[in-house]
Amino acid sequence: MTLDPTQPLSFSPFLRLQWEEAQQKHVILYPEGIVELNVPSTEILRLCDGTHTAEDILVELEEKFNQTGLKNDIFGFIEVAIENGWVS
Amino acid sequence: MAGSVNSKITPPRWLLAELTYSCPLQCPYCANPINFARINNELSTEDWLRVLSEARAMGSVQLGFSGGEPLVRQDLSVLVAHARKLGYFSNLITSGYGMTEAKIVELKEAGLDHIQVSIQSPEKTLNDELAGTESYDHKREVARLVKKNGYPMVLCVVIHRKNIHQMRDILEMANDLGADYLELANTQYYGWAHLNRDQLLPTKEQFEEAEAIAQAYKEKVKGKMKIYYVVPDFYEDRPKACMNGWGTTFLTIAPDGTALPCHSARELPGLNCPNVKDLSIHEIWHHSPAFNRFRGFEWMKEPCRSCPEKVKDFGGCRCQAYLLTGDMNSTDPACSLSPDRQRVYEAIFQARHDAESAVAKPLVFRNPKNSKNLTF
Numbered sequence: 001m002t003l004d005p006t007q008p009l010s011f012s013p014f015l016r017l018q019w020e021e022a023q024q025k026h027v028i029l030y031p032e033g034i035v036e037l038n039v040p041s042t043e044i045l046r047l048c049d050g051t052h053t054a055e056d057i058l059v060e061l062e063e064k065f066n067q068t069g070l071k072n073d074i075f076g077f078i079e080v081a082i083e084n085g086w087v088s
Numbered sequence: 089m090a091g092s093v094n095s096k097i098t099p100p101r102w103l104l105a106e107l108t109y110s111c112p113l114q115c116p117y118c119a120n121p122i123n124f125a126r127i128n129n130e131l132s133t134e135d136w137l138r139v140l141s142e143a144r145a146m147g148s149v150q151l152g153f154s155g156g157e158p159l160v161r162q163d164l165s166v167l168v169a170h171a172r173k174l175g176y177f178s179n180l181i182t183s184g185y186g187m188t189e190a191k192i193v194e195l196k197e198a199g200l201d202h203i204q205v206s207i208q209s210p211e212k213t214l215n216d217e218l219a220g221t222e223s224y225d226h227k228r229e230v231a232r233l234v235k236k237n238g239y240p241m242v243l244c245v246v247i248h249r250k251n252i253h254q255m256r257d258i259l260e261m262a263n264d265l266g267a268d269y270l271e272l273a274n275t276q277y278y279g280w281a282h283l284n285r286d287q288l289l290p291t292k293e294q295f296e297e298a299e300a301i302a303q304a305y306k307e308k309v310k311g312k313m314k315i316y317y318v319v320p321d322f323y324e325d326r327p328k329a330c331m332n333g334w335g336t337t338f339l340t341i342a343p344d345g346t347a348l349p350c351h352s353a354r355e356l357p358g359l360n361c362p363n364v365k366d367l368s369i370h371e372i373w374h375h376s377p378a379f380n381r382f383r384g385f386e387w388m389k390e391p392c393r394s395c396p397e398k399v400k401d402f403g404g405c406r407c408q409a410y411l412l413t414g415d416m417n418s419t420d421p422a423c424s425l426s427p428d429r430q431r432v433y434e435a436i437f438q439a440r441h442d443a444e445s446a447v448a449k450p451l452v453f454r455n456p457k458n459s460k461n462l463t464f
Contacts, residue, residue, distance in 0.1 A: 014240040014268065016177055016201065022099050022147025029177035031202045031242050031269050032316060034101065034150060085311065 003079050005054040009047075009087050017045055028086060044077055048087045054078050097383070099147030100339035100373055103176075104154055104351060105136065107164070108343050111156040112185045114220025114453035115208065117246055117281035117288055119351055120156065125459035131345045133163040135364065137170050139341055142369035144174040148339065151176040156343065159186045165198045172199025179204055179242070184230035185223055192230075192237050203234045204242040204271070209251045210261040218250060220453045231265045243267040247298065247320075248275040248288040249443060255298040259305045267313055272302055274320035277435075278352040280454045282411055283462075287451050289439035295323050322432055326397065327404025327420035334382035334406065339373065347372045349379055352407040356416050382406055389417055391425045 011017060016029045017037075026042040028035040037045070043064070047057045058074050081087040109124040121127070131139070140151070151171055158164060159182055171178045180195065180203045192203070207227050208218040215224040235241040243262050245251070251258070262270040274295075277285045290298075299317070306315045321328050331338045331350045340348040345364040348354055354361055362376040373379055381387065385398055392403040403409075404420020412421045412431040419426040442448055452458055 013238070014202070018175060020147070020149060022149075027149070029149065029201075031179060031204070031240055032150075032271075083311065085314070 003054055003075055003082060005058075005075065008051055008053050009057070009078065010050040011045055011048045012086055012088065015086060017042070030086075040073070041077055044074060045081065045086065048078075048081070097374055098336050100143060100337065100369075101147060102150045102152075102338045103140075103143045103148040104152045104338065104340040105139070105158075105167075106154050106156065106340060106342050106351065107136070107158045107161045107167075108156040110160045111183070111454075112160075112221055113157065113183050113223065114455045115218060115246070115280070116220075116284045116451040116453050117248060117275045118454040119276070119279045119281065120454065121279055121352075121354055122283060123459060123463035124156075124454075125456035126463055127342070127344050129345075130343045131341075131364070133166060135345060136163070136167050139345075139364050139369060140167065140171055140174060140176070143339065144176060146370060146373065149175070149177060151178040152181050153178065154181040157183055157185060159191070165194055168195055168198040168200045177201050181244075182206070182230075183219070183223065184227040185221065187226075187230045187233075189233050189237070192233050192239075196237055196239065200239075202240050202242050204244050205231050205234060206244040206246065207231070207261070208246070210254055210257040214251060214254075220455065228265065231267075235266050240268040241266055242269040242271070244271040244273060246273045246275055247290075248281075249290040249294065249439070250288070252290045252294045252298045255301045259302065262313065263309070269314045269316065271316045271318065273316075273318040276318070277322075278355070278407055278411065280452070284451050285435060286438050286442040287449055289322065289435065290320070291440055291443065292323050292436070295320055321405075321408075321422040322436060324422060325424045327401050327408070327422040329401045330405035330408075330420075333402040335373070335379040336383070339369070347376070347379075349382070350405075350407065353378075355407055356410055359416075387417065389419065391427075392419050395425065 017026060020027050026037045043061055044057055047060060054075055058071055061074060062068055062070050108130055109120055109127060158180060168178060178201050180200055182203060182205060184205045205227060208215040212224040216222045231241060231243060243265060245258050275281050275288055281288060302317055334349050338350060340351045341364060342348060346354060346361050347364055348361050353359060359378050361378045362372045388403050392398050404422055406416045408422060409418040409420045410416035413428045418428060421428040421431045
């Protein structure tokens with residue numbers, strides 16, 4: 001599956017994204033696994049709420065972090081997230 | 089020292105709650121101890137609620153409700169609801185026996201995240217024979233209902249000599265049932281599987297053929313079905329990194345409250361595993377001699393002690409070392425560098441002998457009668 005930046009993205013209903021106090025990190029929980037997330041990845045996944053597209057996420061995060069040129073990083077991560085079934 | 093935290097000790101991220109040894113099935117590869125029928129005094133609901141709270145406070149997050157058959161426990165939904173409130177990601181590991189759609193819905197409402205259903209074989213006759221109970225049609229129906237009710241469909245098939253030739257059909261079955269995750273678990277030879285090893289261990293050729301089929305299929309269904317392939321370590325050159333290292337990640341609580349660094353550890357003599365009725369999870373994890381026994385590298389004998397790979401495999405499995413050599417401190421003979429490697433070759437030889445024999449040994453089924461007859 002490749003990324004269509006105009007399609008809304010949703011986080012998988014089979015997984016859970018939550019803050020883990022013991023690790024001081026956000027994690028993705030799925031059957032038989034845990035993935036630790038850094039701050040930018042968490043911000044991206046939180047916006048995968050069924051309404052935001054990849055383009056919306058890019059605009060919103062560039063504004064939030066007051067930075068430009070994040071497209072490759074953000075779209076790259078979303079592609080990984082789609083490949084892993086975290087997002088569709 | 090009580091209450092203090094050794095910063096080198098990582099939290100028990102993975103908690104396996106073995107709620108009961110009762111089970112309507114009799115699988116001859118069960119990982120429960122042979123003497124399960126002599127272990128009574130199941131934990132009360134209050135004990136389990138406390139265990140879940142204490143472990144969560146220490147950083148446990150992946151939770152498996154297992155057994156025996158966990159559905160036998162009448163308080164399952166209460167425990168699931170408590171686990172959800174605490175923020176666990178919880179998994180019910182079930183045979184499906186006794187499961188109804190009403191129960192599937194009730195558990196979902198209580199906050200259960202997924203249900204792992206085991207099927208013994210894609211063929212009804214063999215499934216029912218291995219389970220020791222007629223269960224095939226119901227298992228398939230449970231798998232369908234799990235999917236229908238919005239859970240990820242997690243299917244588990246334990247692989248051994250009686251079903252390894254069915255690998256193609258196993259994969260097709262998983263596909264038909266809409267499995268999102270498929271665990272192909274080559275039998276690990278502990279508990280009842282150890283007892284039945286001659287009858288269950290496949291030949292190397294069988295393993296290689298089945299693995300090639302499974303790996304090819306894994307590529308084919310990539311992105312659709314996630315396949316976990318648990319390797320058969322008797323045919324490997326290096327041992328598995330058992331439990332990700334002793335006392336680093338996994339905590340099992342047995343039905344009577346015995347806290348174990350792995351689900352087979354109660355077979356190890358003189359380990360004296362602590363019990364949650366006497367000590368807190370914190371005390372057990374950080375300070376009990378049993379949990380500290382094989383932490384780090386100091387306990388290792390040669391060839392592990394000076395081996396650069398010890399940081400990868402931690403010397404392999406302590407229970408396997410004990411079962412094959414009689415000494416739990418030995419290098420796991422699944423490693424080709426082990427001085428006891430011969431034990432693995434003998435096991436393979438004996439199993440092949442049984443496979444080629446005109447009068448194969450019968451399987452010993454896991455039930456209370458056999459448990460009592462085999463133990464004191």
